Amino acid sequence: MRISMEVNGRGVEVDVEDRTSLADCLRDRLGLTGVHLGCEHGVCGACTVLLDGSSVRSCLLFAVQAAGHRVTTVEGLADGAGQGGLHPVQTAFMACHGLQCGFCTPGLVLTTCELLAEDPAPTAEEVRARLSGNLCRCTGYVKIFEAVDRAAELMRARSGTAAAPAGAAEDTR
């Protein structure tokens, strides 16, 4: 089936089999290998992408279902605002050493983007609950939580005010 969707701000058209997952389409057809596949059954969170601004498991969505929708992968985040042109969440993960092997990182970064768009100043408990759906086998999470706090600071500083629009999908790119 031929589908068109918006990926990282650009319209794309691809031919996919009905059974092709969005993750495989993004990785194999569009070269977006920042979408990592760990478990392929929704548990690990490595394949997390944003669909119309909301986090989803791209291993549990068929590419045909994304037709007409807006997909954001980690490759689409860098907005030039942070260090080296990166998104503030990426800058924070780098600065705080919020990663080791990096396998879980794209999923964690995108999950953090969604969280901070909904709540610019989440509590420590909220951050833990939110990131519990993204398995990291390396870090023990301490540095990741520090990175999320730093990211929240950077994003608040960037927006100038304390409040970001609630559920603002647009704000995460």
Place this chain on the structure above:
Amino acid sequence: MKAPRFEYRAATSVAHATELLAEYDGDAKVLAGGQSLVPLLNFRLSNPAALVDINGLGELGGHRLGADELHVGAVCRHREIERDPQIAARCPAIADAVAQIGHVAIRNRGTVVGSIAHADPAAEWPGLAMLLDAQFTARAVQGERTIAAGAFFDGFLSTVLDPTEVITAVTFPLPPVASGSAWIEFARRHGDFALVGVGAVIECADESITSARIVVTGVSDTPVRVAAAERVLHGAQPGEALFAEAGRVVATQVDPISDIHGDATYRRRLAQVLTRRALAVAADRAA
């Protein structure tokens, strides 16, 4: 793993969905949030000829909170219910439960009705449906029928729904405003399916309990209502000792199995303790 081959059919209306299901004569599955179905496909535990995608059906979206019922369309996601503060205020057991389903990314896609149709005995929505006596509306080409939660679940991941039927909506009657409700569960890790969950609703008048309901999940192949424990509560004065007694009765009534996640003794003990706690929270919330 990857899903086996299937034909993807996007329904353009509820009538169209029923026609597609009839066309494949039981060999097609409804695709809602895909958060249970796609793992089954990826594990090759399910191998339907076609998937009938209902996600594009705007008529099945959304939820409506009325004075005494909550109406939920078939493509309403867990997260939409979670984020409605009026539901939390009106029936806290629903809010307690929905926040414990998987993770946000799962709740962004997974649907209330999909969870009910999937009928996992440890899942939250089937338990809530039993607790609140929900009614499901099922449609096939032949027509529509209403099925009560109490008659819907008939075994592990099994319901009375015909494979050519699609559930269009579920209605949860809400307990009186003055009642209290709670959902408490225990899972080994945040976001996992609960080992055991307990939902409770209590109504009181003049210091005594006029009505009580208790549902336990994870202890049988369907969620179970424990009438014997409810009877202990009727007419009695609410208090820790009474709730502990109801918990003991629940422990005698349930017959859980042992598996790698926990043995039967442990699950029974959980059912006992969680019942006591859920009743205490529900009573506390009752006006």
